[in-house]
Structure formats: structure tokens, C-alpha cells
Amino acid sequence: MHIGFLGLGNMGAPMARNLLKAGHQLTVFDLSVAAVASLVEAGATAANSPAALARADVELIITMLPAAAHVKAVYLGDDGLLANAHPGVLLIDSSTIDPQSAREVAAAARQHGNPMLDAPVSGGTGGAAAGTLTFMVGGESGDFDRAQPILAAMGKNIVLCGGAGNGQAAKVANNMLLGISMIGVAEAMSLGVALGVDPKVLAGIINTSSGRCWSSDTYNPFPGVMDNVPAARGYSGGFGSDLMLKDLGLASEAAKQIRQPVILGALAQQLYQTFSTQGHGNLDFSAIINLYRKDDQA
């Protein structure tokens, strides 16, 4: 299939590569000349603008952008995708943005005769490279069926979450819970160890008890408990604290719009903001445990 791909950053570039590997024809666009050149070397064709990409004979367009403002600009702008795409071309936005913005853009797309899916991912840059991302998809089930084989070239878990915006809704809900859980594990491990329990013993107990969670059994933030996690390598790599902060901001913003309390979620956002203000936003999000420890441990 001839696919347009717009947004070749840390996530978008490896996703696009996996589409090439799967045999698809790709036309790509990014503001970074280097990013485009790298994909062209791998077999893609370059477009000069979003409008040019939309007017190429692509059957489907995927976007992967930093924030809602970029998504709105790329889709709704005068030189944007909607103003230039052929009717019927399926649009898939894999950016992580707030559900309401996703719904606004999807409604505008429908008015232009273009079906649209929101399909944010989880799994990080590792999952993007390995083609093992999870896609949380919002939109019509017929459009989902069309998209599934394409998405399957980039991920292994493709879930329809309901209508437009529901992919984003599911992702912000999951990631807000992730942020809360990680801080909860950071506090519980710090407390138990400070009370005298060996970190590995404590993690073993939690992981077979009611405190069990992904942040403890798969991504434990306490140094020395697990290998092959950011805590084992000084919190480098992984999912950055500032990215978690962004997702918690999306969650509390979405909650505010629908007047839904998210008390721990809002506090988690503030703790990640505090951690970022103290200069650690580039560390993996499990490094939040350092907020709970003495300076010389951090």
C-alpha cells in the first residue's frame, strides 16, 4: 500500500522503517531534513510539505507529532492535510494528545470526506524499533479493520477502544494510573527499605501480593532489584520523566474539561513537575524515587 507518513522523530522514524520493511511504499515528511534523508535512504520518497504529501497518491496517512497544537496545524491548516487529501483517504493520528482535540480533528476530517482514527501508542522507542507497540485506537470499526494490517506492521497489540477520541482517552487513563503506580512503588519501596527490609525481598513480597503492579514487577524503580531496567543504569533511557509529566498534564486537562476529579493524578503531575523543576526531567520516569531519598543518594 502507498502510505504517507508525517513526523519522523524518535518514535515516528522507527515506525516508518517497519512499514518499509513490511513492503509498503512510503512518502514521508518532516521538518528535519536529516530525518527525511535517513528514511529516503531506506527507500521512502520525500514530500516537500504536508500538502504535497496529501496530494501524492497515498491511500492512507499516518501522523506522529509532539502535541495537539502540531496535530491541529498539520490537519486543519490552510496548507494542511484535510485541505489537500483525496476524499476517502484514511487518516491515522498516532500522536498522544487530549481526547477532545482528537475528536475535533476527527470531526473536521469526516466533514472533508476522510475517515480518521486516533491511535496513540505505548511501548516506547524500544517497542517502536521492535515493532511491538500497543495501539489504542478510537474510531469506526470498519476503519479500524482497514487500519489493522498496517498497524500490525508496527505493533503487536491493536485494540479498538470505541469511537473517535477513545484511543486517546484509554491512553491518558492508563498512563495516569502508571504515573500514580510508579510513585506509589517508589514510596512503598523507600519506606520498606528504610524500615529495614531488603529491597529484593520486599519487591518479591509485593509482586506476589496485593501491591503487585507493572511498576513493581516489570520496571522496579529501586536500584538493585532488577536488571535491564533504567534503575539498573542510572535511570538513563526508558520513558523520560518529562514525557510522563506531559501525559499527566493531558490527563488532568481532560479531567478538567469533563469536571471529573483526579486527586492522586493531579498530585502525581505536580510531583513530576517538582522533579523536573529540580532539574531531573530527562531521567527515566522511575527516577522519581530520588525525590524520596537524601541528596547524596540521588
Add this chain to the structure above:
Amino acid sequence: MHIGFLGLGNMGAPMARNLLKAGHQLTVFDLSVAAVASLVEAGATAANSPAALARADVELIITMLPAAAHVKAVYLGDDGLLANAHPGVLLIDSSTIDPQSAREVAAAARQHGNPMLDAPVSGGTGGAAAGTLTFMVGGESGDFDRAQPILAAMGKNIVLCGGAGNGQAAKVANNMLLGISMIGVAEAMSLGVALGVDPKVLAGIINTSSGRCWSSDTYNPFPGVMDNVPAARGYSGGFGSDLMLKDLGLASEAAKQIRQPVILGALAQQLYQTFSTQGHGNLDFSAIINLYRKDDQA
């Protein structure tokens, strides 16, 4: 073995019954005449006081009491266990109390020539009846080895967490994380559903993603997501909100003593206190989700 058992409440009574079923000889005490009579009917012998129980020829004494004040009174009082137990008798306290109090009582026991273990449980009244409790044990490994076959008659997961008080430390750490996770799931499910995602679909996504946790995949608080959980029966049964409140109070108290921050833990305690003050402390702890919903939904 001849075992003394003190404290025949909702947890203690079924635990004592399981010891009888396993063939042990039991001498029991409780302030409730009815509770004692019921165990006597099942084959136990009654003692008139903690002192009388300690002076009976028991080889091991197990206590299951509501709070640290009761534990201190029963062990340290003039008519208490330490003043009357034969030297060498192994003492096991399965009450949930703060680690520091557990360490004080264990040190006093050692001075009287009695080895002591703290062995709080998780698993609730269901686990107590079925003999499937988890025991988190603090103390010497030799004493742990002696206790293990006895505890195995009441539970299926018996874990040594280190020295005296570490059983309590592991339990408060785990249960603090549990309280945080449950509120986190309550917020995430409430948010995602209010944003339009079907509750079962949302739980399915979370349970296969990074938000996965026991509170979501085994004990989901959102009505209609799972059968056989308190949320499926109006939040009756289960682990009461006021019991969670007690455990969160133990956690923040233990944290205060060692000057360890537990920010989300303290907030979780306050939210359970608020829920209790609003009149719902008797509901299962997953009912905290009602704090996030309109009055007419609660």
C-alpha cells in the same frame, strides 16, 4: 503440637479452626465468651486469662489482636504472656501493628527467654477460612523454620522478610501501595469511562498495559467489570475501608518515625478518612471510587 491461641475475632477464629483441623491441640483465650465457646465446641480447651493460657503447657503461642495497644497489654502486662510463659516457648504475633511496636515487644520477649516472630497476614477472612493466607514474617530464621509448618496449616505463602519487625514493615509497605493503587484505579477508570470508553474495554486495556495492577485485574472497583468482587455486590464483604484506613495510618506513622516522606501514601490515608467521615467506612475499600462520582451514582 500444643498451641495457645489468643484472639478469636473474624480472622483469629478461622485460623484457630484450621490448626485444629491440622491435628494440633489448642488452648484458646478471648474476651468474648461466645467466641471461646465456639472454638471449644470444635475441640479446643478454654483458658481463663492470657496468664492461664501462658502457664498451660503450650509449646507455641499465636496472637491475633486489633492494634498495638492490645498487643502491648497482652504481652507486656503484669498478667500478660511474657510474665507467665515458660522460657523457650515460641511467640507469634499475627496482628497488624507498626514495626517499631513489634520490635519493642520482640526485644522484651527475648529478654524473658522467649523467641518471637511478627507474622501479619494478608488474604482477609476468606483466606483465613480457606487456609490460604500469606504470612509476612519478621524474626530469626531458626525460629521461622520452627514456625513454618504451623503457619502452613493456616496459609499457603509463608515469607521470611528479615529480622524482628520486618514482617510488619513489609505489610505496611505493601498495603500502603495497595491503597494508592486502588485509588489510582478508581481515578483512571472513572476518568476513562467519563471520557466515553466502555468500562470492560478500558479495564482490558489497562490490564495488558503498564497500568496493570492487582487492584485493576483482580479486584476492579468499577461496577460491572468483574464478577465475584465487592464492586459486583454493592461493595459489601471484602476488606473494609476502615481497615485500609488503619493500615495507611500505620504506614504514615512508621514513615514519620523514620522521617521518610510518603506523599501519595499520606494523601491516600486522608482520602480514606474523608470517605469514612462521610459515612462509608464499612464498605469494601474498593468503594472509594464513589468519592469520584455524583451523589446519585454512589
Add this chain to the structure above:
Amino acid sequence: MHIGFLGLGNMGAPMARNLLKAGHQLTVFDLSVAAVASLVEAGATAANSPAALARADVELIITMLPAAAHVKAVYLGDDGLLANAHPGVLLIDSSTIDPQSAREVAAAARQHGNPMLDAPVSGGTGGAAAGTLTFMVGGESGDFDRAQPILAAMGKNIVLCGGAGNGQAAKVANNMLLGISMIGVAEAMSLGVALGVDPKVLAGIINTSSGRCWSSDTYNPFPGVMDNVPAARGYSGGFGSDLMLKDLGLASEAAKQIRQPVILGALAQQLYQTFSTQGHGNLDFSAIINLYRKDDQA
């Protein structure tokens, strides 16, 4: 002076009346026909649209609108004020919105040749009627000097807070602190009284000690401590909880944009949201004390 006034709600209408009383000529607009009719009866002239108002020979335009979306629509829309106002006409927006939006609109106004001030108020509907509002003004000092005599007809405390948007910045900072203080007083009064201190005695101590604040000495939320406050009349009247919720939302949104932690501010927002979700958003904001008391006291 001939003044245009746009937005005749609970705040705008009495403000406009005070301008009439001060002898100014008024041209007014509102979507509510009744609101316009009432002002016309008092001596104002009606305009049919924002554009018509802007094209009348007004020397100065004041707007008083519910939220940033309305402000942007009224100023920036094709039929809006900027597209139709004569160059040099001074624009004053007294709406409470986020500082960034205020700065965007002010920059657009400047491009159209119109100086603009943001001038949000405090003092409520009572202060609007009595002409005793506080105006927190952002903009150029020359424009401030021009505006001051006009604003003085509606308020008694007119403060220049610095450049464009700074009036909004000062207001969100003050009102965030107000929300935190009110909850703090609610907790402190509830705690002290529950511990046995008489409410009036406790308030007297706080008001002469380091806990002293406006929420305690001028607007105490505990029933029976003061007369002539909402707590003395079932929390009716005053400054609604949902308005405080809106201001706390503006504060945390502004903080997010500049990456500034506001931990208690965000929690205060969530507590007001919880109170609103429980059905009490229409009560005065001091009613938040009911969140801390038993159902039958609420």
C-alpha cells in the same frame, strides 16, 4: 466619556450601571435581550453586535465575559472588536482568563492599533454593585493612567501589576492562595473544634496568631463564628465554589504552561472539583468545610 460595554452578566451589569451613574455615555451589548433592555432603561444605548458597538463612536471599550474562549471570539472574530474598532480606542478586558490568552489578545490589539489592558476584578457581585471592586491591571502605564478615572467609577483599589497579562497573573496567584487558605482554615477549624475548642475561641486565637488570614478573620467558614458571612446563612450568596474551581483551574493551567509546580494549588483544585461533583458547586466557596464533616452535618 462615550464608553462601549460588552457583557452584562452578574458582574458586568452593575459595573455598567456605575459608569452611567458617574455620568458616562454608554453603548452596550449582550446576547441577553433582557440584560440589554435593563441597561437601556437606565440610560444606555443598545448595539446589535460587537461589531456595531465597536463602530459606534466609543472612546473606550470594556468587556466582562465568562472565559477565554468568549474573549477570543469577541476580540479576534471576523465580526469582532479588533476588526471594527477605530484605531486608538482603548480596550479593557475585565474578564478573568489565563495570562497567556490575555497576552495573545493584547498583542493582536496592538497590531490593530488599539492599546489594551487586562483588568480582572475581585470583590464579587457585592463589590460590583457598591463600586468597590479591586482592579488588577496589566498593560502600559500610559494606558493605565487613561483608564484609571474610568475604573475608579467601578472600584476603589486600582493596581497596575506590570505589562500585558500581569493583571491576570496577579489575580490567579491571589485566588489560588485564597482557595488554599480557605481549605486550610476549614481543616484547622474542623480539627480544633473536634478536639474540643470552642469555634469562636479558636477563631479568636488564630486571628491574632500566625494562622491569621482573610479566610479566617473576614470570611470564616465555620458556622456561628461570624455574622454576615455565607457560613451564617447556609453558604448561600458569596463567591460560588464553582467560580473558585474555575480560578484554580486557571492557576494550574498557567502553572503548567510555564512548568511551575503548584502542589497545594492543584490539590485545592481537585478538592473543589470533588465537592462540585458531589453536588455542591453552587454553594459559597467557604462551604468546602462540609467536605470535612459528617453527612448529617453537611
Add this chain to the structure above:
Amino acid sequence: MHIGFLGLGNMGAPMARNLLKAGHQLTVFDLSVAAVASLVEAGATAANSPAALARADVELIITMLPAAAHVKAVYLGDDGLLANAHPGVLLIDSSTIDPQSAREVAAAARQHGNPMLDAPVSGGTGGAAAGTLTFMVGGESGDFDRAQPILAAMGKNIVLCGGAGNGQAAKVANNMLLGISMIGVAEAMSLGVALGVDPKVLAGIINTSSGRCWSSDTYNPFPGVMDNVPAARGYSGGFGSDLMLKDLGLASEAAKQIRQPVILGALAQQLYQTFSTQGHGNLDFSAIINLYRKDDQA
């Protein structure tokens, strides 16, 4: 009057000196030989133990101790004050402890025939030296009348707050509010300044608006706003963060005992604990504002 004074630390020593200056005869005790020697030089008589102090012919005993454990030991111990004081001697404890402990000790005193008042102070070491402390007193009004002229030699504001323990209750309520307000001011000032408002202008607006409070108008934490406050001298001197942490701990403990939510109070405690864990507990409590600023500003 012949007065016994026990506890000659940073607060107790200057208080005792003021009693000497007022012409009273003093018998003093402290574990620190140097502290005792300094008072003896000023005219006091030394006692060798609390028991000896109690058996000297004192008419009234004042204690000023660090925590409830010390108060209980000094009053209730075998060699303590109650076992040795003459009946009728009035006992005044000016330590800051939890209300429940104060009530326990007062009840024990009454059984020994000694009236007792709890009389914690505010005003810090400066107020202790200047004799301008505030005393918050719990106990019987007749005993309060007896004590007032003595307390007046050490303070200028002597308030009866009701029965035994109410002095402590009023103090924990006030100081919890103080901790919340200080963090609130820290957040509001940080936010407003980061949004572009001049710190002095912002403080001026807050101090004449609804955010007005002691922490803003008398003890502003933002550097450069006020002279003669800790913020003007690198947060040295003043009321230490760890002392505020202690008082917030007393407040949340008292609240837990009576099952009263204190949501912001508990979070304030955790933030001061975090600040202390990060190594800043010795700074004045207004230094909490550094938690909200970049590392290189702190």
C-alpha cells in the same frame, strides 16, 4: 513567688530569665549542666533532679520540654514531678505536645491533687527573650487566673482556650494552618513571579486582597520582598523547618486519633518531610519556597 522551672533549652532559658527579672525566686533543673549554671549565675537555685525540684518548696512548676515522651517521663516517672510534688502546687506545661497526651498527664496530676494547665507558646526564641510570647492555655479558669500574672512575665497574650488539652489543640490547629498558608504563599509568589509580576508588587496586591495572611504580610518567603525576615538573610534564624514538621506531625496525629480528615495538613507535613529529607530541615520554615524553584536558585 517561688517557682520551679524544668527545661532550660532555647525557649525555656529566656523564659526563666524573664521570671527572675520579674522578681520571682527560681529553682531550676535541666540535664545540661551548662544551662543550669547559666541560670544560677542569673540568680536561680539549682535542683539535682525533677524530684528534688518538686520537693523544694515551690508553689508552681513550669516545664518546657521537647516532646510528649519527655513530658510523660518527667511528670509520670517514679522519680517524677507527680510522685514528689506537694498537693496543690500548680503545674504548667509549656511544651508543645499532642492534646491527648496533655489530657492524660493533666488527669494524672489531678489524681495526685495537683491542678495542671497546658500552656504551649508561640512567638519563637525572639518572643521568649523579649517576653512577648503568646500562651494558649488549657485547664480550669480558676487555675488560669492563678497562672496569668506569672505567664504575663513571659508573654503578652495569654488566652484561655477551654479545658485540659485545649491549649495544645488550639496550637496544633493554628500551626497546621500556618504550615499550609506558608506553602500556599510560596506557591502563589512563585507562580505570579514566574508569570512575570514583580515580587513586591505581587505581595502588595495579595496583602490587600483576599489572599492576605501572616505568611505573606509579616513573614513573606520570597527573597527581596521584606527586610528583617528569614528570606532576607538566607533563611537563617526564625522557626526551623524541622520544628514546623514536628508540629504538622502533631496535627495529623491528633486528627488521626479523632478520625478527622486534614488533607492539606497531611500534604503540608509530607512536603516539609521531603524538604527535610533533601537536607534543608535546619533552614527557616519559609525556605520551603525553594522546593518550588530550580536547583541553582535554591
